[in-house]
Amino acid sequence: MQAILHAAECVFARHGLAGSTMAEIAQEAGLPKANLHYYFGTKDRLYQTVLEGIVGEWLDHEAEWITPNRHPAEGLAGYVRAKMLHARRRPDASRIWASELLRGAPVIMGYLCQTARQQVLGTARVLQGWSDAGLMDRIAPTHLLFTIWGMTQTYADFDVQIRSTLGTSDLSDTEFETAIQTVTTMVLKGCGVRSPTQLPR
């Protein structure tokens, strides 16, 4: 059951929904194909289940780090780091999410337009608040989020490109730390975040 979901996540991440076969997922899970159908009925339902498990992770760190009572230097840095670590720890989840979006999000459109949208707009309001309080530059809050998502997801979704450019078979921890540093710097300086030594709030 859990093994199936794990195997499915792995296979879906490699080949996408259409490119994955129940047979391969079954083999990855070490189970007969019919077993998957016993638990999940159809391939689409299995995919949907996997996706639902991933969906929550997407906005996880947002509410934790981007809050009104934090200083943006702390909030943004923490958020970026959390997103980057997520990209490193769960690249399969990121890829499935990316693949779903690439197709136009047929399965999770509802979630995207409802729950997700509300939370993102809420986060954007916090960013706006930080700007209004003079803690950082005026910058389109939603677009700031889009750019952060873009930068961080790149490290999960397109790591072939990154690895082939750097010429390594996989990113070392130190190289990845450089990546985090770079993205963090881009965000903090890019938003003109004032030093947090001015007391928060």
Added chain:
Amino acid sequence: MQAILHAAECVFARHGLAGSTMAEIAQEAGLPKANLHYYFGTKDRLYQTVLEGIVGEWLDHEAEWITPNRHPAEGLAGYVRAKMLHARRRPDASRIWASELLRGAPVIMGYLCQTARQQVLGTARVLQGWSDAGLMDRIAPTHLLFTIWGMTQTYADFDVQIRSTLGTSDLSDTEFETAIQTVTTMVLKGCGVRSPTQLPR
């Protein structure tokens, strides 16, 4: 012939390689299925041909904008704008490229590790030169490129997410101009690019 490639690009962008069928591409092109095979033999070869047409676009603007004799303020802003406009003008191409990378780039791995890598490293050297000349901060040059790619591609690949967040059925020109502004600002400030009023070079 050209119609086939165009139709294929459109369909591949929507469903990915595995999710696309020759029948759908044929229909999109208004031709019988057998015709596609007459020209391209196999589905894989058709995909490869489409991809080869796209591959070149990826690095197109890099050599044009990021050159030693430009000031980084001009070079980076121009590059970002070019990439963003490309994302807007040819989202299908961007999506196919993204989809290929997501799968681990089985088809274009060779290109990626050879031609592409060399050019990217060359560009990185220009960025390094700008830093050395004191025109911008010291920042890991390759990672700077990765972040730019990430931010710009997001607007093509994941535009469902962007549209659903903003609550519009498609991005207006002015909204997109805001996006370009935001990304440009993030990059220029993020790299600490000095004002170009100090005469270039």
Added chain:
DNA sequence: GGAAAACCTGAACAGAAAGACAGGTTTGTG
């Protein structure tokens, strides 16, 4: 004008993959 080459396509084929199902095994429960 005629032959050869290139172009085109309807119909059939072969393999793969999703799903159905019947029958078997284990687990839980009174």
Added chain:
DNA sequence: CACAAACCTGTCTTTCTGTTCAGGTTTTCC
């Protein structure tokens, strides 16, 4: 222990899809 419920799986069926091929049409070139 007995019975039911849940669990499991080998095999079969059906649908889909990439590909082939035989035969036709148009174009090119002498």
